[in-house]
Amino acid sequence: xxxxxxxxxxxxxxxxxxxxxxxxxxxxxxxxxxxxxxxxxxxxxxxxxxxxxxxxxxxxxxxxxxxxxxxxxxxxxxxxxxxxxxxxxxxxxxxxxxxxxxxxxxxxxxxxxxxxxxxxxxxxxxxxxxxxxxxx
Amino acid sequence: xxxxxxxxxxxxxxxxxxxxxxxxxxxxxxxxxxxxxxxxxxxxxxxxxxxxxxxxxxxxxxxxxxxxxxxxxxxxxxxxxxxxxxxxxxxxxxxxxxxxxxxxxxxxxxxxxxxxxxxxxxx
Numbered sequence: 001x002x003x004x005x006x007x008x009x010x011x012x013x014x015x016x017x018x019x020x021x022x023x024x025x026x027x028x029x030x031x032x033x034x035x036x037x038x039x040x041x042x043x044x045x046x047x048x049x050x051x052x053x054x055x056x057x058x059x060x061x062x063x064x065x066x067x068x069x070x071x072x073x074x075x076x077x078x079x080x081x082x083x084x085x086x087x088x089x090x091x092x093x094x095x096x097x098x099x100x101x102x103x104x105x106x107x108x109x110x111x112x113x114x115x116x117x118x119x120x121x122x123x124x125x126x127x128x129x130x131x132x133x134x135x136x
Numbered sequence: 137x138x139x140x141x142x143x144x145x146x147x148x149x150x151x152x153x154x155x156x157x158x159x160x161x162x163x164x165x166x167x168x169x170x171x172x173x174x175x176x177x178x179x180x181x182x183x184x185x186x187x188x189x190x191x192x193x194x195x196x197x198x199x200x201x202x203x204x205x206x207x208x209x210x211x212x213x214x215x216x217x218x219x220x221x222x223x224x225x226x227x228x229x230x231x232x233x234x235x236x237x238x239x240x241x242x243x244x245x246x247x248x249x250x251x252x253x254x255x256x257x258x259x
Binding site: 036039040042043046047050053054056057058060063090093094096097100 | 164167168171174188189192193196216219220223244245247248251252255258259
């Protein structure tokens with residue numbers, strides 16, 4: 001007797017709008033996608049960062065201009081984001097290099113090192129961000 | 137179907153541009169150079185004798201620092217090229233758009249390197 005065919009699970013690519021809100025990404029996945037996001041952000045903001053680098057070096061007058069730029073709230077906001085992006089990319093990159101040398105490849109170690117990336121990069125970012133906002 | 141039978145084992149026809157491993161390795165190597173640069177910069181900044189503009193510009197006025205900075209920036213551009221190309225390959229399905237974005241990326245990165253180079257010349 002032929003009934004209706006049993007419905008089988010269908011595997012498809014993630015859809016940004018349909019799947020992501022309910023998708024339970026593990027810590028290693030979070031580190032991975034944020035590694036990509038932070039890298040892209042640094043790539044897009046590279047001319048701005050190089051402009052700041054230029055102003056900070058060329059002369060004492062340009063250095064003053066650099067310091068004035070640092071005083072603007074939206075520059076501080078942008079730099080806050082980029083400070084996090086740099087530190088996350090740096091620490092997650094070190095995790096990458098260690099894994100390439102076959103350290104911590106297991107599922108549990110991978111999860112632990114991913115949480116470690118956040119445990120290092122987030123407080124460090126917070127410290128530097130509070131510093132540029134003049135909290136201390 | 138004799139052609140298929142000959143395409144096995146050591147006779148297997150290997151295709152591809154062979155840049156997977158090269159890109160993987162160069163992305164790691166360039167990352168290492170940038171990490172070393174970051175640490176050198178941090179140490180020089182934290183333990184420098186002079187502060188403010190004098191200390192900062194004095195650091196980059198030295199030839200070894202100029203060379204190290206330019207090498208680190210060149211590594212940064214290559215590193216970013218591998219990463220951005222991965223991003224375009226993953227998300228942009230249209231060949232025309234993807235290749236255009238890749239070309240723009242190359243121009244963007246070379247322009248950034250040129251800008252950084254002329255900054256270093258002015259110190």
